[in-house]
Amino acid sequence: MSWLPSLETTSPEEGFDLAIKLARMAVKITQPDDAARSKMRPDYAHNADSLTMASHVVATHFQTVAQANNYWR
Amino acid sequence: MSWLPSLETTSPEEGFDLAIKLARMAVKITQPDDAARSKMRPDYAHNADSLTMASHVVATHFQTVAQANNYWR
Amino acid sequence: MSWLPSLETTSPEEGFDLAIKLARMAVKITQPDDAARSKMRPDYAHNADSLTMASHVVATHFQTVAQANNYWR
Amino acid sequence: MSWLPSLETTSPEEGFDLAIKLARMAVKITQPDDAARSKMRPDYAHNADSLTMASHVVATHFQTVAQANNYWR
Amino acid sequence: MSWLPSLETTSPEEGFDLAIKLARMAVKITQPDDAARSKMRPDYAHNADSLTMASHVVATHFQTVAQANNYWR
Amino acid sequence: MSWLPSLETTSPEEGFDLAIKLARMAVKITQPDDAARSKMRPDYAHNADSLTMASHVVATHFQTVAQANNYWR
Numbered sequence: 001m002s003w004l005p006s007l008e009t010t011s012p013e014e015g016f017d018l019a020i021k022l023a024r025m026a027v028k029i030t031q032p033d034d035a036a037r038s039k040m041r042p043d044y045a046h047n048a049d050s051l052t053m054a055s056h057v058v059a060t061h062f063q064t065v066a067q068a069n070n071y072w073r
Numbered sequence: 074m075s076w077l078p079s080l081e082t083t084s085p086e087e088g089f090d091l092a093i094k095l096a097r098m099a100v101k102i103t104q105p106d107d108a109a110r111s112k113m114r115p116d117y118a119h120n121a122d123s124l125t126m127a128s129h130v131v132a133t134h135f136q137t138v139a140q141a142n143n144y145w146r
Numbered sequence: 147m148s149w150l151p152s153l154e155t156t157s158p159e160e161g162f163d164l165a166i167k168l169a170r171m172a173v174k175i176t177q178p179d180d181a182a183r184s185k186m187r188p189d190y191a192h193n194a195d196s197l198t199m200a201s202h203v204v205a206t207h208f209q210t211v212a213q214a215n216n217y218w219r
Numbered sequence: 220m221s222w223l224p225s226l227e228t229t230s231p232e233e234g235f236d237l238a239i240k241l242a243r244m245a246v247k248i249t250q251p252d253d254a255a256r257s258k259m260r261p262d263y264a265h266n267a268d269s270l271t272m273a274s275h276v277v278a279t280h281f282q283t284v285a286q287a288n289n290y291w292r
Numbered sequence: 293m294s295w296l297p298s299l300e301t302t303s304p305e306e307g308f309d310l311a312i313k314l315a316r317m318a319v320k321i322t323q324p325d326d327a328a329r330s331k332m333r334p335d336y337a338h339n340a341d342s343l344t345m346a347s348h349v350v351a352t353h354f355q356t357v358a359q360a361n362n363y364w365r
Numbered sequence: 366m367s368w369l370p371s372l373e374t375t376s377p378e379e380g381f382d383l384a385i386k387l388a389r390m391a392v393k394i395t396q397p398d399d400a401a402r403s404k405m406r407p408d409y410a411h412n413a414d415s416l417t418m419a420s421h422v423v424a425t426h427f428q429t430v431a432q433a434n435n436y437w438r
Contacts, residue, residue: 002232004230011077023274026273040267045103051104052117055096055130056133058099063136072080086148089172127176128176129202139213157296162318191322192331200318212360217359245385246420249409259416272418276417279424283424283427304369304371337396344422347391347395355428
């Protein structure tokens with residue numbers, strides 16, 4: 001089964017979770033080694049700018065997901 | 074109850090506050106440890122570039138929220 | 147009264163000023179201490195990359211404001 | 220045959236893969252030397268911020284691809 | 293007279309020039325001292341990343357200008 | 366003749382090439398000295414983050430070009 005069967009979600013919060021998933025999947029596809037990714041976690045999880053950068057990627061994906069769901073109106 | 078029940082707000086200012094909330098929630102979900110986040114606060118709150126980066130994330134979310142509210146027209 | 151009663155402006159130039167205001171307000175809300183912000187000013191006002199980063203945030207908000215005003219057509 | 224015959228894909232997941240391809244092609248066209256690109260891989264594949272930056276480019280392209288496919292609705 | 297009377301231009305090339313102007317005006321409004329800006333010029337004009345960052349701001353404004361002109365279709 | 370007579374292209378691949386051209390032109394207009402630009406090339410062509418940043422600018426322009434061409438549907 002696909003990890004991304006659809007961009008539709010039942011609520012804005014689920015849409016936000018999907019945006020986070022999309023941001024992480026691009027990282028995972030670029031660096032598929034789980035151990036290598038885990039090793040980097042302390043670097044960015046304790047660095048304010050790294051977290052802000054990650055939050056920006058989520059924001060960009062959330063635009064897409066929100067539009068796909070017609071803003072859950 | 075969901076932390077994000079809707080993207081609709083009654084005014085542009087509330088929409089801006091929601092954009093700030095969305096930017097922070099992505100950080101909180103990535104680094105859920107409150108103490109770890111508090112420890113980083115002085116780093117970015119006193120660094121102009123960090124604040125500009127955070128402002129950029131807010132701007133991206135504000136695009137989404139403004140569109141969801143049809144620009145409060 | 148709200149600091150952001152509306153996204154409508156009477157001209158593109160006023161829209162640009164509003165975009166600058168939006169970029170600054172996100173910084174102000176994140177770092178509400180006026181003295182702390184003033185102290186950082188020389189850092190970014192004399193650094194080309196900091197100014198470019200700030201200009202990027204304005205550009206993102208200007209997209210929103212221009213769209214809200216139907217590009218002042 | 221073109222490396223980019225169309226922006227249409229049959230599913231969101233294929234659309235995501237296309238977004239990754241678009242992000243990589245811009246790098247490849249700017250630095251066409253395969254050896255030079257391979258040499259840089261360890262640099263960014265083990266650096267959290269580099270991966271986040273790459274994920275942001277994918278997010279930007281995914282917006283385009285999702286729109287081209289009317290969000291696979 | 294306003295420095296930005298309209299977002300309409302007669303051609304894509306003029307639209308691109310307007311995008312460059314918008315990117316520069318945000319810098320000028322943030323740092324209005326001409327001498328301070330001139331002093332920074334060698335820093336970014338000889339730094340590849342600075343130029344790429346500036347090019348990104350232009351790209352964001354060009355989206356707005358192109359949309360305002362209905363892509364000069 | 367204009368270097369940018371139109372945003373219309375006959376295919377997505379040509380649209381991608383146009384996006385790359387737009388990204389480079391903003392750099393060229395900011396730093397018109399060919400020798401200065403050539404001197405910087407090794408800096409960014411062998412730096413993964415510089416290439417990712419350049420790829421992001423292309424992605425932003427590609428959004429514009431794709432929209433101008435109605436996604437070549």
